[in-house]
Every structure is written in C-alpha cells, then in structure tokens.
Amino acid sequence: MSMQDTASSGVALWRLVADGIERGIADGRFAAGDKLPGEMEIAETYRVNRHTVRRALAALAERGIVRAERGSGTYVEAQKLAYPLRSRTRFSEIVGADGREPHGRMIEASEDVATRELARELGLKTGAPLVRIEAIRLADRTPICVSTTWLSADLFPGAGTVFAATRSMTKMLEHYGIGDYRRGATRITAGIVDATDAARLDLPLGRPILVVDATDLDIEGKPLVTKHSRFAAERVEFLVEP
Amino acid sequence: MSMQDTASSGVALWRLVADGIERGIADGRFAAGDKLPGEMEIAETYRVNRHTVRRALAALAERGIVRAERGSGTYVEAQKLAYPLRSRTRFSEIVGADGREPHGRMIEASEDVATRELARELGLKTGAPLVRIEAIRLADRTPICVSTTWLSADLFPGAGTVFAATRSMTKMLEHYGIGDYRRGATRITAGIVDATDAARLDLPLGRPILVVDATDLDIEGKPLVTKHSRFAAERVEFLVEP
DNA sequence: TCAAGTTGTCTATGATAGTAGACAACTTGA
DNA sequence: TCAAGTTGTCTACTATCATAGACAACTTGA
Incomplete structure (x- = not known):
C-alpha cells in the first residue's frame, strides 16, 4: 500500500504501523524486554518502506514504549506502571517511585449538582452544589488516566481554579487546609474506552480501560472528594496489598 | 491547530473534522435534511482553513452522508431507505411509503439459457430458454439497486421489450395475465461493488453492497422470476419483520 | 432587481508523508 | 578477526496536507 495508489483514509501509514506494533505489545505477542523483528522485516510484513517503519518506531520510542539499540535491535520497553492501591494513594509518588516524571493537567472544570449517588458518597444532600473537574x-509523556472528580462547591469554593493552578489534587486540598487524607472505598471495573477518553489517553478506539471509583476521606473519615477514573489498561497494573 | 505548530498525531486534520461532523449527524445534532453550518463557520469552530473543511465535506459527500448545493448550503443526506422484506415486496410501494418517487429503467435485455441453478429456481430444465433483464x-434521483432478472422465454415471450416499456416488474407481469405474486425464498449476503455496478449505482469503487437472491412465485407457488439484486448498502436498510 | 451569503474553482506556498537508495556505525556470533 | 545483520543518517523525489487569497457561479430573501 502506498499513499500514491490508494484513496487516502486520512490516517498516516506510519500511524497504522505504530498502532499495529503497540497492539502486539498490548496483547502479549511481544513481551516486555523482547526484541522486535528488524526494521526490514516489519517493513515487509506491513508492505511499507523501512523509513515508514522507522517513523512508527520513533513515535513509540518517544512515548517510551520501545527502545532502539544500534547494531542490535529494537526492544520492548513498556513495563506497566505498578500502581499500588493503598489507603494512602498519591499519583505523583507512585510515578516517581517508578523512576518516571509525573504530570497532571486540568481539562475542564464546571459547576454541577449532586445526584443521589454522588450525594451519598460525599455525605451531602441530593442537589447540593458541586465542582466537577x-x-x-x-507519567513522562504517556497518559495514564483521566478522572472526573466531584467535591462540594460550598466546602471548596473555586476548586477548579485552584486545581488548574496547582495541577495536583494534594496541593489543591492543602490550599483549603486539608493536610492529609486517605482513600476510602475503591471499586474497580473494566470497560472499553469511549471516543472522548480515547483522544485524551492517546489510545486507539476499542482498547480496554480500568475504571476506578473512589472516595477520599479526611483524617476523621469525612468524605472530601469522590472520583471516577479511567486508566489505560495496557499502561498500568494495580497492586492490591494486604 | 495545524500541522505546522503541533506534533503530528498521524491523523489528518480533515479527517478529524469529518469525524466530528459525522458524529454530530450520528448523535442527532444534525438531523437528516438539515443544513450544516456554512464552510466558513465550520472552519472557525474547528480553527481550520476553509479548504480543510471542504476536504472533510468532500469525504463525507463521497460516502453519501452529506450533499452540497451550490449557493445554498450543505445538507445532511436522506436517511437510509427502510426496505421491509415481506412476502409482498414491491419496490415502488416501499419507495412511495418513504415519501420519495420510485423510478425504474431497463439497462439491457438478452436471451440466455438456464444454468442448473437457475433451472432449479424457476422449475425448468437446464438449458431452457430464458430472458435476462x-x-x-x-428513489427520486438516487440509484438504490441494480438487479438481474431471469424468467422463462417460453412463458414470457418478449418480456424484455414489455419491461422496457412499462418500467415495472409488476406491470410487466400483469401484461402476461399475472395479477398477483409473492416473494419466495430470499437470500441476503454482502460484497464489494464491482466496476460495472459501481457506475450504474453511482458508487465509488470499494463500497459495500447488499446482495439479494430471490424468487417470486405466483399465487399457486409456481416460480415466475428469479432475481439477483445488488443494493447500495449505504442507501438502504433491510427490515425483517416477523 | 439586488445585495448578502453560499459553494465551486483556481493559483500559490510551505510542511508532512512515503518511497528509494546508499552508506556509516555498531553488535553479535561463528 | 570477520561476515552478517542491525540501527542511524544522509540525499532525492513525489504526493498529500494545510493554509491563504481571489474570484466565479449560484441561491435566497428583502
């Protein structure tokens, strides 16, 4: 296939190759540490020029999924982020412990009102004003999860602005005088990524996600925030320790 | 956003715009027959050049999803023709019920002889003389299907000429004294349009077609005609009712 | 009838995408 | 040591992608 003799789909060839290799890693055809086929061999299997393969591998290397070694080969890097689920769960600490650099960014903040479920989780009344973030x-440049966070608009006025500035849930809570908090109940399910999250997580459509619903409590056990998070399943591994 | 100032994702901008518009149609923000915003307005909402929007609209028009009208606007194309598969299936009635005007036209008629399969379908002997139409x-001006019809040349002499004049299978059969008929066995498969049918259906090459093989029977259950029809899949939706 | 707004077409320019070939730099195993 | 195989880099060429501006052709409503 070439761009010259087929109708263009609007998706670059190198992207198709990169997605193919990434899928191979995600579903275990290539394990962590494995050597990928040579660039020429990949080029032949995808019927594509070697340079196009190199473009695909460069994109994967940029995201830390593979690592090229001159003269030797290209190896699968992607070890899943080990994500322990403890009562004290801080994203930045977990990523830092993995030797990677944590980043956070707010996508959007808005006003909302509590549904019955949200009110129960947060210990508020149905219809109470909330901030939704x-x-x-x-981790480094790889998106790990997107999350929707709700918290009381009365207790945390302007929380969206504060979070946008601090880029950290922990620092945001400190701003309101919350020195420490701990994880309450955590529910884990799985699903398929939707189009919105796929774009945000830089995932192809149809990939599995880990869905985590959790509520954080203050030291007295009073609910502070409740979250609905979607993790790219192929990039993270939850560790539940007794 | 432009290819110049952001890291490329490997997905063309026009494709993102086309996907966005298509999603808008799919989830009902634009209904069938609706006028889309002007090209300039779309360009502004997506922060993209008008030519890029035109590329996106061209791709959608190519697939029959929208239709541009010079000087007026771009419109969401009619929804798929709902085509119920009942024992009494008349094209003109189905199209009329959809509020559109049915048309028929003969492309070609010729003499033929029955293969074993055709003979079995029509209750004739292999090699029996047939008329092939x-x-x-x-529907309105949109081609819906092309079909090849076989019927006995002995029972329906000059059927090709009659059909060319009446432009209707029902009227042609009336000419031979057949007042009513009903649908026998119907087999549905799918395929890719070939060059000949593509030209006739005004379809780009490579588009999917619904292939229907069916035999019509008289009121006593005797085979009258057998047909091999190819429907433009993007323009029709079969409804099977119990 | 006419002005405003719409799609269609043309030219032009620069950045990306993809192919092609050649050679350098390096690793591995015999 | 050496040949085979690997990744890295370079040049060259073509097609596509995206932007930009101008104007033609057409529709609509006042």
Missing part, C-alpha cells in the same frame, strides 16, 4: 495524569 | 431502480 476533568483531569488527566501522565 | 438488467434493470436499475431509483
């Missing part, structure tokens, strides 16, 4: 978290 | 059916 959509945020994304990354 | 190629015809096209349209």
Whole structure:
C-alpha cells in the first residue's frame, strides 16, 4: 500500500504501523524486554518502506514504549506502571517511585449538582452544589488516566481554579487546609474506552480501560472528594496489598 | 491547530473534522435534511482553513452522508431507505411509503439459457430458454439497486421489450395475465461493488453492497422470476419483520 | 432587481508523508 | 578477526496536507 495508489483514509501509514506494533505489545505477542523483528522485516510484513517503519518506531520510542539499540535491535520497553492501591494513594509518588516524571493537567472544570449517588458518597444532600473537574495524569509523556472528580462547591469554593493552578489534587486540598487524607472505598471495573477518553489517553478506539471509583476521606473519615477514573489498561497494573 | 505548530498525531486534520461532523449527524445534532453550518463557520469552530473543511465535506459527500448545493448550503443526506422484506415486496410501494418517487429503467435485455441453478429456481430444465433483464431502480434521483432478472422465454415471450416499456416488474407481469405474486425464498449476503455496478449505482469503487437472491412465485407457488439484486448498502436498510 | 451569503474553482506556498537508495556505525556470533 | 545483520543518517523525489487569497457561479430573501 502506498499513499500514491490508494484513496487516502486520512490516517498516516506510519500511524497504522505504530498502532499495529503497540497492539502486539498490548496483547502479549511481544513481551516486555523482547526484541522486535528488524526494521526490514516489519517493513515487509506491513508492505511499507523501512523509513515508514522507522517513523512508527520513533513515535513509540518517544512515548517510551520501545527502545532502539544500534547494531542490535529494537526492544520492548513498556513495563506497566505498578500502581499500588493503598489507603494512602498519591499519583505523583507512585510515578516517581517508578523512576518516571509525573504530570497532571486540568481539562475542564464546571459547576454541577449532586445526584443521589454522588450525594451519598460525599455525605451531602441530593442537589447540593458541586465542582466537577476533568483531569488527566501522565507519567513522562504517556497518559495514564483521566478522572472526573466531584467535591462540594460550598466546602471548596473555586476548586477548579485552584486545581488548574496547582495541577495536583494534594496541593489543591492543602490550599483549603486539608493536610492529609486517605482513600476510602475503591471499586474497580473494566470497560472499553469511549471516543472522548480515547483522544485524551492517546489510545486507539476499542482498547480496554480500568475504571476506578473512589472516595477520599479526611483524617476523621469525612468524605472530601469522590472520583471516577479511567486508566489505560495496557499502561498500568494495580497492586492490591494486604 | 495545524500541522505546522503541533506534533503530528498521524491523523489528518480533515479527517478529524469529518469525524466530528459525522458524529454530530450520528448523535442527532444534525438531523437528516438539515443544513450544516456554512464552510466558513465550520472552519472557525474547528480553527481550520476553509479548504480543510471542504476536504472533510468532500469525504463525507463521497460516502453519501452529506450533499452540497451550490449557493445554498450543505445538507445532511436522506436517511437510509427502510426496505421491509415481506412476502409482498414491491419496490415502488416501499419507495412511495418513504415519501420519495420510485423510478425504474431497463439497462439491457438478452436471451440466455438456464444454468442448473437457475433451472432449479424457476422449475425448468437446464438449458431452457430464458430472458435476462438488467434493470436499475431509483428513489427520486438516487440509484438504490441494480438487479438481474431471469424468467422463462417460453412463458414470457418478449418480456424484455414489455419491461422496457412499462418500467415495472409488476406491470410487466400483469401484461402476461399475472395479477398477483409473492416473494419466495430470499437470500441476503454482502460484497464489494464491482466496476460495472459501481457506475450504474453511482458508487465509488470499494463500497459495500447488499446482495439479494430471490424468487417470486405466483399465487399457486409456481416460480415466475428469479432475481439477483445488488443494493447500495449505504442507501438502504433491510427490515425483517416477523 | 439586488445585495448578502453560499459553494465551486483556481493559483500559490510551505510542511508532512512515503518511497528509494546508499552508506556509516555498531553488535553479535561463528 | 570477520561476515552478517542491525540501527542511524544522509540525499532525492513525489504526493498529500494545510493554509491563504481571489474570484466565479449560484441561491435566497428583502
């Protein structure tokens, strides 16, 4: 296939190759540490020029998924981020412990009112005013999860602005005088990524996600925030320790 | 956003715009028959050049999803023709019920002899003389299907000429004294349009077609005609009712 | 009838995408 | 040591992608 003799789909060839290799890693055809086929061999299997393969591998290397070694080969880097689920769960600490650099960014903040479920989680009344924050978290340049966070608009006025500035849930809570907090109940399910999250997580459509619903409590056990997070399943591994 | 100032994702801008518009149609923000915003307005909402919008609209028009009218605007194309598969299936009635005007036209008629399969379908002997009719059916000006019809040359002499004049299978059968008929077995498969049918259906090459093989029977259950029809999949939706 | 707004077409320019070939630099195993 | 195989880099060429501006052709409503 070439761009010259087929109708263009609007998706670059190198992207198709990169997605193919990434899928191979995600579903275990290539394990962490494995050597990928040579660039020429990949080029032949995809019927594509070697330079196009190199473009695909460069994109994967940029995201830390593979690593090229001159003279030797290209190896699968992608070890899943080990994400322990403890009562004290801080994204930045977990990523830092993995030797990677944590980043956070707010996508959107808005006013909302509590549904019955949200009110129960947060210990508020149905219809109580809430702040809803959509945020994304990354390790190095790789998106790990997107999460929707709700918290009381009465207790945390202007929380969206504060979070946008601090880029950290922990620092945002400190701003309101919350020195420490801990994880309450955590529910884990799985699903398929939707189009919006796919774009945010830089995932192809149809990939599995880990869905985590959790509420953080203050030291007295009073609910502070409740979150609905979607993790790229292929980039993270939850560790539940007794 | 432009290819110049952001890291490329490997997905063309026009494709993102086209996907966005298509999603808008799919989730009902634009209904069938609606006028889309002007090209300039779309360009502004997506922060993109008008030519890029035109590329996106061209791709959608190519697939029959929108239709541009010079000087007026770009409109969401009619929804798929709902085509119920009942024992009494008349193209003209189905199209009329959809508020559109049915048309038929003979492309070609020729003498033929029955293969074993055709003979079995029509209750004739292998090698029996047949009339073969190629015809096209349209709703308003949109081609819906092309079909090849075989019927006995002994029972229906000059059928090709009669069909060319009446432009209707029902009227042609009336000419031979057949007042009513009903649909026998119907087999549905799908395929890719070939060059000949593509030209007749005004379809780009590579588009999917619904292939229907069916035999019509008289009121006593005796086979009258057998047909091999190819429907433009993007213009029709079969409804199977219990 | 006419002005405003719409799609269609043309030219032009620069950045990306993809192919092609050649050679350098390096690793591995015999 | 050496040949084979690997990744890295360079040049060259073509097609596509995206932007920009101008104007033609057409529709609509006042």
